[in-house]
Amino acid sequence: MFDKVRRLTVRSLLLVLGTGVTLIASTGPAWPHAFPDHSDPRVGSEVQSAPKMVRIWFDGRLEPLFSAIHVMNQQGQRVDTGPSGVDPGDATLLTTEVPPLPPGVYTVVWDVVAVDGHRTEGRFDFTIKGGP
Amino acid sequence: MVRNLSVRIVMVVCGIVAALSQAAPVWAHGFAGQRFFPEPIVMEDPFAADEMNLPSFSYIRTHDARELSFGVELQKRLTPNLGVSIGGEYAMVNPLDPTQPNSTGFVSPEFAVKWTPYINGPHETVVGVQVSLGSTLGNHNVSEEHSSLGTQISFGRGLGDVPESLPWLRPVAIEGALGIEDPIGATAPDGTVLHSFVVLQYSLIYLQSFVKDIGLPWPLSRVFPQVEFSFDSMLSGGDRGRTTAYVYPGFVWAGKYIEIGLEAQMPLNDYAGDNIGVVGMLHLFLDDMMPSVFHPIFGVAPPKPALGS
Numbered sequence: 001m002f003d004k005v006r007r008l009t010v011r012s013l014l015l016v017l018g019t020g021v022t023l024i025a026s027t028g029p030a031w032p033h034a035f036p037d038h039s040d041p042r043v044g045s046e047v048q049s050a051p052k053m054v055r056i057w058f059d060g061r062l063e064p065l066f067s068a069i070h071v072m073n074q075q076g077q078r079v080d081t082g083p084s085g086v087d088p089g090d091a092t093l094l095t096t097e098v099p100p101l102p103p104g105v106y107t108v109v110w111d112v113v114a115v116d117g118h119r120t121e122g123r124f125d126f127t128i129k130g131g132p
Numbered sequence: 133m134v135r136n137l138s139v140r141i142v143m144v145v146c147g148i149v150a151a152l153s154q155a156a157p158v159w160a161h162g163f164a165g166q167r168f169f170p171e172p173i174v175m176e177d178p179f180a181a182d183e184m185n186l187p188s189f190s191y192i193r194t195h196d197a198r199e200l201s202f203g204v205e206l207q208k209r210l211t212p213n214l215g216v217s218i219g220g221e222y223a224m225v226n227p228l229d230p231t232q233p234n235s236t237g238f239v240s241p242e243f244a245v246k247w248t249p250y251i252n253g254p255h256e257t258v259v260g261v262q263v264s265l266g267s268t269l270g271n272h273n274v275s276e277e278h279s280s281l282g283t284q285i286s287f288g289r290g291l292g293d294v295p296e297s298l299p300w301l302r303p304v305a306i307e308g309a310l311g312i313e314d315p316i317g318a319t320a321p322d323g324t325v326l327h328s329f330v331v332l333q334y335s336l337i338y339l340q341s342f343v344k345d346i347g348l349p350w351p352l353s354r355v356f357p358q359v360e361f362s363f364d365s366m367l368s369g370g371d372r373g374r375t376t377a378y379v380y381p382g383f384v385w386a387g388k389y390i391e392i393g394l395e396a397q398m399p400l401n402d403y404a405g406d407n408i409g410v411v412g413m414l415h416l417f418l419d420d421m422m423p424s425v426f427h428p429i430f431g432v433a434p435p436k437p438a439l440g441s
Contacts, residue, residue, distance in 0.1 A: 033163075033420070036341045044299070044344030116423045121253070122166035124342050 033118035034060035034092075039108070041126040048130045050101040054080065054108055061091035066113035069094045074105050091115075103128050161419060165253030166342055167290035167305060168335070170386040171415050173393040174360045175309050175329035178260025178286040180215030180246045182419035182426035183207045192397055192409025198226040201239070209419075209428040213248040223274040237271025244282075256290030256305070266313075276315075284311030284327070290335075292342065303338040307331040312367075323369020333358035337386075356384045360395065376403045380411060391415040 039056040041047050054071055064086040071080040084096030094110060106128065111121040161181045162169045171177055173188070188203040205219035221239040244264035251258045266280035286309035292302045311327040334357050340348055360380040366372050382395025397409035418426035 033161075035168075035337065038345065042345040043341060116420065118420075120163065120166070122342055 033116065033120050034058040034062055034112050034114040035120060036110075036122065037092075039124070043124040044126065046127040046129050050128050050130075051098065053095055053097050055093060055095045056108070056110060058092045058094065058112065058114075061115045062086045062094065063113045063115060063117075064091075066119070067094060067111070069096045069108065069110045071096060071098055072107045072109060073101075079106070101128055103130060161417065164251050164256045164258045164288065164290065165292070167256035167288075167292060167338065168386070169258065169288045169290075169305060169307065170333075170356050170384045170391055171393075171413075172307060172329075172331045172358070172360055173382070173384065173395050173411050173413050174362055174380055175307060175331055176246075176262060176284060176286065177307065178248055178258045178288055178309075180209050180211075180213055180248050180260075181207050182209050182215075182417075182428075184416040184418055185219070185413050186416055188411070188413035190397065190409060190411040192405075193228075193407040194405050196228055198228070200224045200226075207246075208426070211430045212428045213251075215246050217244045217246065218242070219244075220270070225274060235273040237274045240267045240270035240275040240279075242266045254293065256288075256292050258288045260286045262286070262311075279316040280313050281316055282311055282313040282327075284309050286310075286329075290338075292338070299343050300339075302343050303335045305331075305333045305335060307333070323372060324367040326363075326365040326367050328361075328363040328365070330361040331358060351385065351387065354385055354387055356386065358383060358395075361400075374403055375401065377401045378404050382411075389417050389421045391417070 035058065036043075037057045037059045039054070041051055041054065054069065056069065067086050069080075069084050070078050073079050079101060080096040080098050082097060085094070087093035087095055094112065104127070105125055107123055107125050109123045111119070113119045161183065162171070162177070162179050169177060169179065171181075171183065184207065185203060185205040188205070189201065190203075191198075191200045193199075201221045201223040203219060203221040205217060207215055207217040209215040218241060220241040223235075223237065223239050225235040227234070242264055244262055246260060246262040248258060248260045262282075262284045264282040264284070266276065266282065268275065268277070268279050286307065288305060288307040290305040294301050307329075308331070309327070309329040313325045313327060315323070336348055336353050336355050336357075340346065340353050359382070361378070362380070363375055363377045365375040377400035379398050379400050380395035381398070382393065384391055384393035392412070392414055394410070394412040397411050399405050399407070
């Protein structure tokens with residue numbers, strides 16, 4: 001009986017893991033509730049020169065009306081000048097333009113609704129080392 | 133007993149009234165602010181959800197038997213913060229004493245109502261309350277002989293707001309739960325049990341998305357290394373004062389539609405035995421797989437235009 005139990009346990013483990021791996025491989029990295037995939041500047045990065053744009057690529061398509069991005073300085077003031085929002089040619093891309101920014105730490109704040117209606121939000125910092 | 137039952141009924145009614153009276157936007161399941169709390173394997177988390185365990189499993193060798201079980205649980209939201217669930221198990225118990233017979237069958241199903249009355253996004257905090265009823269509908273050779281009534285309060289707290297001098301601590305989350313389970317019925321031999329849980333978790337996706345992009349590729353970036361602890365303490369009955377404690381080191385992986393989890397079950401004290409077991413699950417996010425079918429039935433507010441737009 002115990003051998004049967006042990007075999008069943010191992011098979012169950014393999015079945016669950018195998019099913020999980022199959023589902024993982026078939027669905028890809030995207031989350032229905034959109035989550036950042038990568039950004040420019042990168043999260044927590046230090047850049048030598050000020051960027052002209054801040055961009056976040058999400059792993060799901062966004063609803064333009066309910067999605068936004070802002071850039072704040074260390075004093076909590078908004079410094080992006082727009083236009084900002086979901087890129088018309090790529091519904092996974094959220095962008096905003098920024099003027100030449102002085103060295104310092106900046107916070108990117110985003111708030112999005114994915115096409116499935118789920119809302120997610122977040123923020124991250126990046127640092128400008130050199131001048132504009 | 134009657135007073136305990138009355139208190140719990142009042143709690144559930146208050147939760148239903150409060151939840152139905154508040155229309156809320158449909159947040160993605162398991163989120164408090166920018167913190168995603170994946171479903172733990174052992175502990176019941178604080179969130180009402182449209183999700184399913186299909187299956188969960190556990191295997192361990194105790195002092196007197198080898199026990200293997202498979203479970204299924206379906207959770208359904210009534211409102212964004214109130215949900216119900218039903219769960220069941222199929223168990224196989226193989227006594228170490230060869231003179232004792234094996235026992236197999238369906239364990240009595242459990243029904244529960246879960247309310248999430250508090251979510252604080254900026255501080256990544258969530259609190260949940262659950263009332264559950266264990267039935268006697270299963271096979272008697274693997275089930276309790278009496279019904280039970282359980283109440284649990286649980287919480288989750290992400291450390292995303294720790295001082296900036298501790299950036300590598302920000303992906304950490306702590307979850308915990310405290311619950312009481314009472315047998316129902318004058319002839320119930322067992323006593324009241326205090327169930328306690330703690331989960332310590334590190335979120336690699338939180339690290340990548342909000343602290344520092346270290347270039348972790350998918351699917352590694354979706355891994356949550358974690359360790360769970362469980363403590364079951366008998367508060368009355370013949371085993372009063374006895375606590376059975378386990379630690380469960382392992383991980384969960386959360387993706388687009390599913391979550392998988394695997395942990396070792398390791399004894400922390402003598403009552404838990406000497407052997408290492410294993411627990412795991414395949415968890416389905418039904419509201420993401422079929423959003424037109426699985427969503428809160430009542431009290432959903434439409435999304436608002438985003439900040440500054």
